[in-house]
Amino acid sequence: MIVGIDEAGRGALAGPVVAAAVVLHTPVPGVADSKALTPKQRAALYATIVQNGTVGVGWMHAPIVDRVNILQATFMAMRQAFDRLARCVDPIQQVVVDGNRVPYLRTNAPVHAVIRGDQTEASIAAASIIAKVVRDRYMQYLDARFPGYGFIQHKGYPTQQHRRAIGAHGLAPVHRQSFHLQ
Amino acid sequence: MTRYRYQLGQAGEGVAVQYLQSNGYRILARNFRTQFGEVDVIVQPVDQPDLVVIVEVKTYHTNHVDPVWSITPKKYQRLVHMATVYQGIHQCEDVQFRFDLVLVKAGAVYRHIEAIEPPPN
Numbered sequence: 001m002i003v004g005i006d007e008a009g010r011g012a013l014a015g016p017v018v019a020a021a022v023v024l025h026t027p028v029p030g031v032a033d034s035k036a037l038t039p040k041q042r043a044a045l046y047a048t049i050v051q052n053g054t055v056g057v058g059w060m061h062a063p064i065v066d067r068v069n070i071l072q073a074t075f076m077a078m079r080q081a082f083d084r085l086a087r088c089v090d091p092i093q094q095v096v097v098d099g100n101r102v103p104y105l106r107t108n109a110p111v112h113a114v115i116r117g118d119q120t121e122a123s124i125a126a127a128s129i130i131a132k133v134v135r136d137r138y139m140q141y142l143d144a145r146f147p148g149y150g151f152i153q154h155k156g157y158p159t160q161q162h163r164r165a166i167g168a169h170g171l172a173p174v175h176r177q178s179f180h181l182q
Numbered sequence: 183m184t185r186y187r188y189q190l191g192q193a194g195e196g197v198a199v200q201y202l203q204s205n206g207y208r209i210l211a212r213n214f215r216t217q218f219g220e221v222d223v224i225v226q227p228v229d230q231p232d233l234v235v236i237v238e239v240k241t242y243h244t245n246h247v248d249p250v251w252s253i254t255p256k257k258y259q260r261l262v263h264m265a266t267v268y269q270g271i272h273q274c275e276d277v278q279f280r281f282d283l284v285l286v287k288a289g290a291v292y293r294h295i296e297a298i299e300p301p302p303n
Binding site: 016059061062063134137138140141173174 | 215216217266267270271273
């Protein structure tokens, strides 16, 4: 079985970085890079992927991102996602990770980095959808908990609205203080 | 937390998970964590798809244990928070939540308290 791994929220100023590891048992039609889909399409595909595959999700919160760096936090999230998946699937023949670097994973299977893998590998595309949907829903929760920042619109990513909100309200505990926030 | 206490807790959680599995629960998540807290185990009774149980596992190595003292208002608040986040991520508005306490001592579950009440302030 081939495991695909991708991450969401690496470039955001606030919130966790979320990673997903996915094995697709049957091909899921319509799976494409999460950024090329509408939120509605992503939600529908999320349900289909969970039904037709096995999924592991890992996440690292803003304080961890500040303590290690964003690359290592992303790798930690990927490792957590992979470990959670690996408990449920057997055997793993290959692991493909989106991007140009791979985290250290506890497996004997070969681990490959695939540049733009979210556009070429179905399991990475599926992982990108899972990670994106999970993160967006968590940001929805953070929007309710820390109103005024507009997390529901920009999901923590650096938009003008977000920067203005930081200027007006200061930082929330979910902001990554090691990023250039002001 | 000392390494010993961590390992004690981890071992206790393993015992609790096995106990829950053999008593008709499906494991949904372990160590579900947000920036504001963590919950030990999230399970679902196999025959009740509309119920999600948030389980707090307590492991003891001493004899004098009063579970009444192990759930403080703050901890209860954390359980409610974790339920809210879990519900938000899995988009399950029609699901009921229940909070359970599982007490482990000497490598075995000796008490499973279902539906714990919010503690008095």
